[in-house]
Amino acid sequence: MKQQSVWIPTQEQIEQSRLYKFMQKLNFKNWDDFYQYSISDVGRFWHDVAVDMGVIWNEDYNEVIQLDQGKAFPRWFVDGKLNITINCLDRYVEDSMRRNQLALIWEGEDGKSTKYSYRDLLYEVNRFAKLLLQMGIGPTDRVVIYLPMIAENVIAMLAIARIGAIAVPCFSGYKSVALQYRIKDCGAKAVITADGFWRRGKLIRMKDEVDKAIENTAIEKVVVVKKLGCYIEKNENTDIFWDTPVDQLPPAVPYIAEADETFMILYTSGTTSKPKGTVHTHAGFPIKAGFDAGYVMDVGIGDILFWSTDMGWMMGPWMVFGALMNGSTMLLYEGTPDYPTPDRLWSIVEKYGITHLGISPTIARSLMKHGESWLTTHDTSSLQVFGSAGEPWTEESWYWLFEQVGKKQIPIFNYAGGTEVSGGILGNILIKAQVPCGFNSFMPGMDADVLDPSGTSSTQTIGELVIRQPWVGMTKGIWNNKDRYMLSYWARWKDVWVHGDWVSKVDGHWYTHGRSDNTIKIGGARLGPAELESILIRHHAVLEACAIGVPHKEKGESVICFVILHHLSEVEDTSGLESELTQFVADKMGKMFRPKRVYFVPDLPKTKNGKILRSVVRATYLGEKLEDFSSLEKSKAVEAIKQCQKF
Template identity: 60%
Template sequence: MAMNQPVWVPDREQMENTRLYRFMQKLGYSDYDLFYEQSIRNIAWLWDEAVKDLGLEWIQPYRQVLDLSDGIAWARWFKDGKINISANCLDRFVADPASRHRLALIWEGDDGEVKKYTYRDLWSEVNRFARGLTQLGVKAGDRVAIYLPMIAENVIAMLAVARIGAIFTPCFSGYGAEAVATRIQHCEAKILITADGFLRRGKVIAMKEEADRAADLSPTVEKVIVVRRLGRRDSTWNPDRDVEWDSLITNMKTLTPHVTDAADPFMIIYTSGTTGKPKGTVHVHSGFPVKAAFDAAYGFDVGPGDILFWVTDMGWMMGPWMVFGSLLTGSTMLLFEGTPDYPNPDRIWEVVAKYGVSHLGISPTLIRALMKYGDAWISRHDLSSLRVFGSTGEPWNPDPWNWLFEKVGKKRVPIFNYSGGTEISGGILGNHFLKPLVPCGFTGPLPGMDADVLDEEGNPVRGRVGELVLRQPWVGMTSGFWQDAKRYEATYWSRWPNIWVHGDWVKIDEDGYWFITGRSDDTLKIAGKRLGPAEMESVLVEHPAVSEAATVGVPDPEKGEVPICFVVLKPGSDQGTSLNEELKQFVSDRMGKAFKPIHVYIIDELPKTRNGKILRRVIKAAYLGENPGDLSSLENVRAIEAIQKLAMKKS
């Protein structure tokens, strides 16, 4: 199957029933390309129309959509507008008899326990917890760290903090104390919200003890609020610092949402830095939630009656994205505490069928992991409710993409690639119902995202790999890094004047489809040619013995840089001494002699984050004996140790 041949084409009825098409029609457009061109020709017009179409309610109307008086890097949206995003998620739906009893949140625990909340239920819980926070002295502008598993209280806490005008920072549930403390210390949070523990693969994960250590390391923490998720009697308790969640939700009176400015921060979400401390991206009430809702509504076609389930964690961007993308569109989110293949390999398909999930968000790594169990587990379940697969986090290889499309989706459910980032509040590139899909690719930039691909001299390039950039600001653009304006400007705005350099290598093919080949700091330059690691990795996983692969470039005195590959084999594959050479030749035969790897190492696992991203920079640093930088998001440290041992043997 050629990479650029469409494998899914929307029919006319599908197209015309989408929110995107109706939005375009309302604005006088029936052709997507013409609409997109107008959306980047007049970005203020687009976002003005979008917040109206999404039905957002303003406490005080804005008088200017876009203010560039401080320069493009510090664009301000909806100037002088007053809005509280928590009220927009809940209050406007609760005020409407037609929507107040609609499901807002479904939660399923690792052990199968289920809780459901209507919009009114969630509104009530948020009000009660918000009032409890104010009783603890939390005020507008204060920072609150949320270190919780994927439970309903995580969502309630986020919305309650935003309701009172405070700022939350979500922390990945798998972090250890030091990683949590780094974030607390950096934003000087005064409250830490945690749980006594949670379940993962049927085992108790003690969370409170890690939270205590994080609080001990963080002088600004005044109180630790504890959710009794498991009712653990053996968990630690500090009567001077700890407060029961349940003791804070006794007051049934509603709390009027704080009047926040459109540009007031509501969330600081940290991204891992290549070196040094994580970056605290600042997001405002009229930013991240609006972009998340826009992409959910007009990209994924999420709306009332839909159930959005993204396999993620609230510490990653897609967690908050799911919260605001679902609630601001009047749909339902599904929160899942468990893992997709426990207690059986079909757990994720069981959840989809049980609740009638319409939108399922996954990563390529997750699909590669599920493929190894075979197709029989899928056929046990009725997956007819699925309308869209969402995919983010990393580039695809063809085999898992085709498996998901053909075996799971039966060639009926489109896979919408979605790529942007924490600093974007959603996607730069995506797919939608108005264009055909090609395997592993994107139809192009999303509306309002003025994206381009530039060569090293800053000239637009087609047909070969270049740097992904944005020429104009967008709603959702991070309002800098918390207390570090210089680092923000240096990270994104320093290469070319007034151009955001995102850090992805992208190729636009002759048919206009876009493909991400990897992070630009992961890119190899071999014999003068640039190569995204995903290209070589896709070749390696075509070999019948290989399950996963990672490619990095290491310095070479003659060629400048040479490729080194690490592969994980499929169960039962022969690890004979000749396999390494066979794999090197396999790449050479398909990519050319110039790209033949110097080494192919067979290892048990690749270093990844919990949401499935392969950390190539960490692999490279470990192999070269260098400082790997921030490892707080790493799921499996032992994988790095194995690579370090390989490197020691080599030297």
């Protein structure tokens, strides 16, 4: 059935949008013509974007894109030099009309708040940059950021970039094992953390997790933010407090980097092995995030962008650069959107006048169940655009956000891309009509397509989302693992990036259908099953493990695990062992990733070379037909999983 457009922009809304004004500068009035221009010569397009954004170069580039090493390894803005923090801070502070404009608002779960102007933020970034230099941190050194959503998180990221070091943001909910893997993989020299923070009224001790995580690593220094003032075990050899005086130290001069020098490593999930450290550059991630936010989501001067996320997920850094590259304001909220009462999110919107609000479908579903009474007591008239990313929508929750919250007047900027992309591949362009749950276009500059198994463009069935040409913001690779990068994205079809999402196109709109590579999405956060399975196998009772994601009404997906025990016959209390294993995962990975169930099975479906067939496990458990593995239907492993359905 054809979907009817439920939000249609007025001509005035179209003409006032930054995207349309950009199109006009380039002599385009028709969206389709503009999009074709954006992918017909990607070098010319991204040059036009950089010019219109006013990117400041310390040394200009001589060539926009160079493909000497192939599409998988493009060089962007060749010979150009810059420091991205100059583009995010200095240029506004040097403008007397803008230096005192709000750059960052922070609110804690306890209601406390702090505001920073662009001048304030630059001062704090310079102060912390001096401390980093005093600690011996320099260009290319990796610094892990393990902090809650507090202002120091943003300050640290910018200060690290300012001195030419490499920031490695990590999810604040990780336990020591997950954190240690990332510390070791990137070879980090320092960690920035806090003593702790409050989440749903419960004290979360971060420094304790760091102390365990840095054992047997190359970490030399741990910077501690005394956020709560709670007791911590201080190591005199490694620990240094965030507020250590630096007044007598020389100023931190911005490091002028090559355009393609690394400034950040963001970890995403792997499905058949460990998490991947995606590499991002000074002239990559910030420009892509800034363009998507400023031109497509229409974030500009005077706007306040608030995306409910964590700095360890892509949308955290995206919010930072999406706001600062456009001279707007970001809001960081440390708590959960429904604590202590279900109207917390709407009270923040009212209190600060949020204009652009980003929430996942999971958050929408969790707030929807509380009813509209928590919403109607707040003035949300400041809202101009909703943002959504991380997982597919259900129609019920999409309509609730659009009709009950937005009163059918506010468009939903549905946005799909990934950590490796620095932003979006699919989006809801605000100058085109929108349908429920869908996307109305590929993003400008993204030469994307949907392919069937033969590699042919498909509009009739669900297919693989791919990209045919490089783009600004494309990951430079996977940290220290070129082979894995090529295998993950470039191995299936020659010179084609395979993103790993199932997508379909119906009547001119696109729809996502989850991951094609088994990645589990919980509340918008991505988890590679291999990472969780590796935790389970560490338990003395577990021989093998398989983790899958299954539909969950509120969270999008929940985790179900199947394990083979070393000696099943010796286990007298399986329910007790199940509880022990779910807690074991929560202790190592964080509560968010606690499995809903752990089943004990004698065998698991595998390929001839021993690879566990997660797709078969998932389909069997959900009662779906095994189209591609019909020969396995009566195998003992499949039968054992079918039995799990009964409990």
